[in-house]
Amino acid sequence: MNKNTDTFQIDPPANPPKDDFTIRCPRLGHQINFSYCRSENSGDPCFKTLDCWYPHFDVHAYLKNSLKKDEFKKIFLNKAKPKVLSLFELIEQAKKRKEKQD
Numbered sequence: 033m034n035k036n037t038d039t040f041q042i043d044p045p046a047n048p049p050k051d052d053f054t055i056r057c058p059r060l061g062h063q064i065n066f067s068y069c070r071s072e073n074s075g076d077p078c079f080k081t082l083d084c085w086y087p088h089f090d091v092h093a094y095l096k097n098s099l100k101k102d103e104f105k106k107i108f109l110n111k112a113k114p115k116v117l118s119l120f121e122l123i124e125q126a127k128k129r130k131e132k133q134d
């Protein structure tokens with residue numbers, strides 16, 4: 033029991049559910065099990081694995097323990113650049129190429 037709120041807190045399971053347990057994939061639009069998500073990206077976890085599975089077990093601790101630190105960082109902590117920023121960078125690169133040609 034939590035002394036501050038007088039409520040019970042249930043720790044999430046430490047291990048992923050068995051493959052007969054599925055959730056609805058927001059990207060694919062159908063039911064999927066954790067094994068699929070764990071290796072969806074050419075053997076690496078899907079970048080949304082933490083978001084999709086945290087209600088069902090302690091996916092953060094599980095993946096921190098099963099991936100190398102740089103793998104975890106690459107998959108989950110590198111945010112993609114916003115498209116507008118990428119477009120801006122492409123325009124700047126084109127301008128520089130044009131200036132060199134002139």
Ligand code: SF4
Pocket residue numbers: 055056057058059060064068069072078079080081082084
């Ligand atoms: S982790 Fe990826 S593949 Fe798995 S349910 Fe979420 S979006 Fe779909």
